Amino acid sequence: MHEATLTIGQLAERSGVAPSALRYYERLGLIRAERTGGNQRRYARTELRRVAFIRISQQVGVSLEEIREALDSLPSGRTPTPDDWAALSRAWRERLDERIRLLGKLRDDLDGCIGCGCLSLQRCTLYNPGDVLAAEGAGARLMLPRPGADRA
Amino acid sequence: MHEATLTIGQLAERSGVAPSALRYYERLGLIRAERTGGNQRRYARTELRRVAFIRISQQVGVSLEEIREALDSLPSGRTPTPDDWAALSRAWRERLDERIRLLGKLRDDLDGCIGCGCLSLQRCTLYNPGDVLAAEGAGARLMLPRPGADRA
DNA sequence: CTCGGAGTTGAAGCGCACTTCAACTCAAGG
DNA sequence: CCTTGAGTTGAAGTGCGCTTCAACTCCGAG
Numbered sequence: 001m002h003e004a005t006l007t008i009g010q011l012a013e014r015s016g017v018a019p020s021a022l023r024y025y026e027r028l029g030l031i032r033a034e035r036t037g038g039n040q041r042r043y044a045r046t047e048l049r050r051v052a053f054i055r056i057s058q059q060v061g062v063s064l065e066e067i068r069e070a071l072d073s074l075p076s077g078r079t080p081t082p083d084d085w086a087a088l089s090r091a092w093r094e095r096l097d098e099r100i101r102l103l104g105k106l107r108d109d110l111d112g113c114i115g116c117g118c119l120s121l122q123r124c125t126l127y128n129p130g131d132v133l134a135a136e137g138a139g140a141r142l143m144l145p146r147p148g149a150d151r152a
Numbered sequence: 153m154h155e156a157t158l159t160i161g162q163l164a165e166r167s168g169v170a171p172s173a174l175r176y177y178e179r180l181g182l183i184r185a186e187r188t189g190g191n192q193r194r195y196a197r198t199e200l201r202r203v204a205f206i207r208i209s210q211q212v213g214v215s216l217e218e219i220r221e222a223l224d225s226l227p228s229g230r231t232p233t234p235d236d237w238a239a240l241s242r243a244w245r246e247r248l249d250e251r252i253r254l255l256g257k258l259r260d261d262l263d264g265c266i267g268c269g270c271l272s273l274q275r276c277t278l279y280n281p282g283d284v285l286a287a288e289g290a291g292a293r294l295m296l297p298r299p300g301a302d303r304a
Numbered sequence: 305c306t307c308g309g310a311g312t313t314g315a316a317g318c319g320c321a322c323t324t325c326a327a328c329t330c331a332a333g334g
Numbered sequence: 335c336c337t338t339g340a341g342t343t344g345a346a347g348t349g350c351g352c353t354t355c356a357a358c359t360c361c362g363a364g
Contacts, residue, residue, distance in 0.1 A: 175343095309361090330339100
């Protein structure tokens, strides 16, 4: 045990991500694996870091497709350095800030509306298109893109 | 025009929600409508406020099912007062605070990891089960419930 | 060599929040 | 009356992020 590579089960256990999810990530091109003679996946230990980055990015609210693009921007040829990872993380920082800012605004507005009890679409800042927490990735739109906005 | 009730098209325009979504909300029991002799929906103007509450709640990260439960808790019989709406809004306030808190923690941790470049699953506070932004509603789990957590 | 647990695949299913479609009816102006 | 735009329905489709399943193979301990 404690070999240079990990089986899918080992990677799953260490990362907390189900094997089915890891295979899914691979299909999307987010992680890679060598194969044994018997066609089984063997993961380099560096893949652990990739998986960590994926899960963290999801918490930031980034879609798997965008995460893939980010990972694709890592230097090919050499193993990514801590600096490489730091650069990617910095890229999410802005999104996270914006997300937090908008939720903070929502909270303030909600407080205001709790005070006045208005919840009026026309007057309340809560329902202000253009200041919407738009398409932050993640599944069936959490954040209210205007209807048809993705086709416009 | 400017009648006591709204057609589905009018409600859609005023609320910014597509007619198909409004019909969907009705099927889920989130809003109600009278019917004309010709079976067309006519919405009381108070439904505007319900729709506003629905969209705001979604921004907080609440699922339609939970929103339905919240709306069901409104007093039946009388038209909800501003105080009634304020009470519902207050109920989301805590969720919003928690959401903001966890995102803030994620940001701080991310800053720390940008500094050290670690992204290590084992050591990094970023990947700390139990402190995960769990099941905040909304579609295909944005916030990383542990695999199988919804079946456990 | 045998056995069982771990791995493989493609296809299908799930949950959420909707949208789209076809086929039809209604309502209002000319 | 006729047309046109708006409304009606149920069924099916969409996108994301997976999970589940069936049918099969691999690998290592005994």
